[in-house]
């Protein structure tokens with residue numbers, strides 16, 4: 086479904102991603118871990134099409150299409166969803182209004198009829214249950230004054246509404262309390278199918294107890310330096326990143 | 340006590356904080372002005388130029404009583420002594436008042452008695468503007484007075500209104516049918532000598548709307564006037580007078596458009612509102628005069644004086660304006676809070692794009708005790724435009740416990756536009772409480788990206804964000820107008836914004 090080959094990206098001339106290779110197939114869950122500043126959010130942003138990042142080398146195909154060739158909104162319409170590490174506030178725009186615009190633009194791209202108000206609201210009701218999000222939150226301005234956890238929950242609610250094929254969750258677990266973590270993970274699991282895939286970026290093994298990954302990758306200095314199964318996450322939890330850093334850094338100096 | 344937050348004068352020619360923003364912003368191509376067509380109809384015109392003969396010509400044309408002609412001439416003589424104001428934060432070439440035409444009316448052999456007699460050409464113009472004057476077709480229950488160039492073409496729903504004693508008609512008709520009311524209130528809120536353009540208007544005004552709500556009557560429908568300038572080289576000088584007697588209520592809407600032309604056209608209107616005790620008047624404007632093309636050629640000079648007086652205790656006047664058009668706007672809808680416990684409100688969204696310049700705001704003059712005013716101004720600047728808020732809050736000596744709250748926000752798109760705030764505060768009573776808040780922000784690239792990431796195209800993202808920003812003001816508009824205003828905001832910004 087997603088194939089990343091030798092992806093290099095930089096921001097304002099500073100290289101951040103230095104040759105990422107990753108294959109994600111339908112039905113899979115990939116976890117990406119790695120120390121702060123290693124480039125995890127950058128990878129997510131580049132996949133979503135954020136313009137500040139310049140792709141200097143490599144290619145990305147998504148469902149057979151050249152992803153890097155698509156405008157950000159078309160990537161979303163093709164089914165790429167990014168749950169942001171820091172969701173932005175949009176004052177004065179209610180989540181409901183925002184999502185209705187989003188859902189209908191995505192539907193239009195996919196050749197579907199727009200949802201009328203009634204159908205839209207019933208879809209909202211259904212998806213609200215999935216992540217147990219409060220109606221009141223959705224009638225407020227988007228993310229404005231939301232608590233950290235509320236923002237993250239709202240991201241997953243939006244994901245449920247948009248039914249993406251590839252979801253990238255950037256530290257969705259940070260900011261969620263223990264109960265919310267379970268609820269949100271449960272929602273993500275219910276949205277999983279044989280036809281879609283999930284990339285979860287996280288620092289904590291705990292999330293991976295709920296959303297069980299098929300593969301775990303370690304990103305360091307803009308490269309995937311280690312890949313394994315869910316046991317790798319346990320090992321990292323126990324030992325931290327130093328042993329990997331040492332391995333890489335000493336190899337680099339030789 | 341005086342609360343004053345933020346600086347007095349905030350002038351911001353914004354800096355290149357987010358250069359990437361601008362690239363997105365500039366990618367957009369200019370959207371043509373949607374109402375930019377003109378129609379050839381036979382017009383009844385005054386000769387070009389301005390002198391006492393022309394004024395007499397206009398007055399005679401309108402079969403006016405002599406007191407009104409005298410009033411006009413007096414205004415004209417005063418105007419001749421006055422100088423064009425230059426304090427506003429706008430620049431434009433000097434207007435040659437002798438090259439303008441001051442009266443242009445669509446030719447009709449006899450004034451129509453009802454809509455069936457109105458020239459179908461004219462009705463078609465309004466249909467194209469989305470204003471159906473055809474009563475049968477109108478379901479919204481809004482009474483409309485349509486003014487084309489200089490004269491009022493037709494007023495709908497007259498019958499329904501007159502049963503309640505409400506008078507809603509063209510200004511010329513009011514002069515003929517209700518001279519005592521016109522004489523009593525004309526110039527009572529905006530004196531003919533008030534300012535340069537008000538004086539000019541007083542001398543040459545051609546038509547406009549008149550509205551009178553008798554004591555204790557709540558007007559059951561929105562009253563609406565649509566102004567359109569059609570003829571070339573013709574100034575439009577309309578006059579609106581609204582009188583709300585004790586315990587009455589009316590909501591009044593004003594919409595404007597003009598065709599696309601290379602030359603600049605002058606529009607200098609005067610609106611006067613009188614509110615007696617316990618009366619409430621809501622006045623909403625969606626101003627969409629032709630703003631000029633994307634290179635700044637053409638467009639309307641919109642120099643308007645709007646003022647209301649809360650003459651009686653517990654009266655209320657509320658101005659709401661959505662200003663999207665005009666090349667240059669100079670406009671300060673104001674409230675004189677004379678009655679005790681009277682309330683003045685001003686809600687404004689002013690959008691400027693390309694080379695548009697707007698200097699707009701309000702004056703709240705607290706004279707009575709326990710008077711309250713509220714100002715909410717949302718400026719949006721894009722392209723190379725200049726957008727200024729200019730507001731004055733004045734608390735007179737005997738205005739005990741006056742309260743004012745002002746919120747002035749500016750939103751910038753790109754880094755070649757300017758947003759300026761000029762709040763003037765003049766307090767002469769120690770019990771006054773005046774609060775002023777001001778913010779300046781840029782439309783965030785991260786906000787647009789967030790919308791994009793959810794599948795929303797940039798253009799629609801901007802519309803969403805801008806409408807969210809202006810929501811507090813848009814919420815003040817009657818439903819139907821709010822929808823139109825939202826579309827207009829998006830349309831105005833499509834030219835330059837990403």
Ligand SMILES: Nc1ncnc2c1ncn2[C@@H]1O[C@H](COP(=O)(O)OP(=O)(O)OP(=O)(O)O)[C@@H](O)[C@H]1O
Pocket residue numbers: 096097099101119120121122123124125126127128170
């Ligand atoms: N505008 C910029 N200019 C220079 N460096 C930048 C810029 N934006 C991001 N970076 C750098 O890119 C690197 C990768 O950042 P990124 O946000 O992708 O890290 P991350 O792996 O998501 O970290 P975290 O775990 O803290 O979320 C960081 O060192 C960051 O400082």
Ligand SMILES: [Mg+2]
Pocket residue numbers: 125126127170255256
């Ligand atoms: Mg990150």
